Amino acid sequence: MLMVMGVYFPAARFGFINFDDDLYVTANPQVQAGISVRNIEWAFTHAVASNWQPVTVLSHALDCQLFGANAGMAHAENVFIHALNAALVFVLFLELTGAAWPSWFIALLFAIHPLRIESVAWISERKDVLSGFWGLVR
Numbered sequence: 001m002l003m004v005m006g007v008y009f010p011a012a013r014f015g016f017i018n019f020d021d022d023l024y025v026t027a028n029p030q031v032q033a034g035i036s037v038r039n040i041e042w043a044f045t046h047a048v049a050s051n052w053q054p055v056t057v058l059s060h061a062l063d064c065q066l067f068g069a070n071a072g073m074a075h076a077e078n079v080f081i082h083a084l085n086a087a088l089v090f091v092l093f094l095e096l097t098g099a100a101w102p103s104w105f106i107a108l109l110f111a112i113h114p115l116r117i118e119s120v121a122w123i124s125e126r127k128d129v130l131s132g133f134w135g136l137v138r
Contacts, residue, residue: 004083004111011075011121020124023049025060026069034065049124055134056127074123081129082120086111088136 016026025031030042039061043054060074067073090107097103110116119128 001083001087003108004079004086007112008079008082008117008120009076011079012072014075014121015071016069016074016123020049021071021122024057024124024126025064025074028060031057031061032064032069033061035061051127053127056130059126059130060123071123074126075121078120078123078126078129081126081133082111082116085129085132085136088133092136 016022022028028048030039030046031048033039035058040058043057043061046052048057059077063070063074063077086107089110090103093103093106094100119125119132
């Protein structure tokens with residue numbers, strides 16, 4: 001997990017981008033309003049950017065409720081979720097193989113592989129780190 005923090009935590013200094021962070025967060029009044037019964041219902045009945053992703057939308061709404069429109073905290077949360085995912089990859093491979101060092105190496109490759117950059121350093125890609133989490137947790 002420390003390796004993930006070292007590699008990806010500089011993203012916490014990044015801002016929002018105008019590609020689709022506005023659709024998911026900065027120009028989305030429901031997400032900006034935070035968590036409420038009405039917004040939970042809205043998240044489960046509406047698409048954002050042509051995607052139905054209620055868990056992702058609610059995670060952005062929780063960010064806004066806790067931290068406001070703070071891009072650094074949203075990036076830091078993506079980094080934390082990815083670090084958690086890397087730990088879960090280690091546990092999965094340890095349980096599958098019983099071999100600690102190879103499992104650690106696989107988790108390290110997963111953690112720092114360049115293919116993960118977009119998912120971790122782009123706020124709107126929270127959907128990817130969240131789906132990874134829900135796929136790995138049991």
